[in-house]
Amino acid sequence: MANLFSVQAEATPARSRPQKGRPTVIVDDVHVVYRVHGGGKRGPRAGSNNPATAVRRMFGGAESSRGTTEIHAVKGVTFTAHEGEAVGLIGSNGSGKSTILRAIAGLLPVERGAVYTAGQPSLLGANAVLMNDLSGEDNVILGLLAMGFSKQEAKDRLDDIVEFSGINERGNFSSLPMTTYSSGMAARLRFAIAAAKLHDVLLVDEALATGDARFRKKSEERVREMLDGAGTVFLVSHAINTIVDTCDRTIWLESGVLRMDGPTDEVVAAYEEFVAR
């Protein structure tokens, strides 16, 4: 915790940056719906693996909702973020925080409403998927290429990324398949790959929560570096301290609905009161 507070002191001047610059992200009444086939409502008749239901589903066409479970993850959220703002997103598990980040990144289609963004936002997630059968090095190259780096750039960055992730501290793991990694090592490598790129709009999804204390400190520094370079930062975290340290403004989502949007102190206070209840 000590490092969190010391970093907070340094971050204070940054928080007094003039806000309300150019808008960089506009979220207009966004709804996001996940559809899962064959997810069943329970009950004697609703069992969707029941052949009769399945046949009805086939002939009912794709629009019929029978047997298709719809998960309405985000229900009409509206907000605008500006240049120079760091916005925290808080809420219970399943409140739609990560979903809305993916919608902003353009990775999930919105059911209704619209998301407008400046440039291509980059999502830095703890769960960026890697191929477990491949070696760490292959995954680094593949991840970088998928983020739009050229072959040469990817090769040039390989050593730095492996070094940053620290996976080679106990042997030459970078050339072994990722199935041999501990979950912490895999998470560190994922973070290191994702953090290799900078953007105007940066979306950080729980990426700070991975790895041990030492790596967490390293990764927080890296995110802070990105904060200085990026125009707008969104941060999803269950670690309220991280949000308080980094964000001027916080949005509280609950069950896919925007519950509160305002200065971090006020929103966090209200959220903590809600959680304590």
Added chain:
Amino acid sequence: MTSAPLAERRNPELAALAAQHGLSVAGSRPGLMDYIRQTWRYRHFTNAFSTAGVVAALGHHRLGRMWQVLTPLSNAAVYYLIFGVIIKTSRGLDKQTFLAYLCIGVFFFTFTSQAVQQGVQAITRNLGMIRALQFPRASLPISSTLTQFQNLLASTVVLIGIVLLTGQPVRWEWLLLVPVLILQTIFNIGLAMVMARIGNKITDLKQVLPFVMRTWMYASGVLYPATLFDKNLPGPLAHIALANPLVVYIEIARRALLVLPKKEMVLTWHSLTILAVGWAVVMGIGGFLYFWRGEQEYGRG
């Protein structure tokens, strides 16, 4: 999911604000030329991902990528056992030529069949990646087809060995393998793109495909000469049966590698060329357009 009512529901003030500051709609479908450019820019990713597909599929086996050669070799051995030793059928060809003839059919058919069956999962199997990273999704069906292309190249090496062992001469015609491989690959990529978009919507398709592909195999003269269609089907039906792209690609590959008697050939070189190029162009362009039209849908659960 039509775009008109979606646009009406948008708040015009916010849309105007967005337009004023040059913001674009997140996750909107890029224009066609843009999409082609993007797909080209991501070619290194596509290529690396296709190799990753081979390594990931075979990497945890003890013999690893040796299986790329061993699988077609074992297939050939089975066909030799059944058709060469047990049944002793050769359909008017001598026994050894018939073995090579069979293997060509099976290997080239497997290329398309695997491209289709991997293509249908190209989106659904990589949802995690799609939801985490922004890249043109066309890379996925293209790279899954290129994975199969790498497998076919390994099979072709085996095939050349079989052809030589069965006493066929080395000829200039072998070079015809190059255009036919390229054309079939383009055809397969287009087909895989179509399957990827449909498979993303209708996940049940994956279960039906093995039966569809088996039907297609019997319709493609893989285990017997396509001349049977000419002999046994009434005129117009025979024409349709022979226009089957797989009949065309397999026939070209067979004529390239083997010295066949005239009566075992279907179609003239002229119509083979037109059909081979035509299918590749139609399927390649059509598949790409169809896939691009759905670009913004990929990633929904």
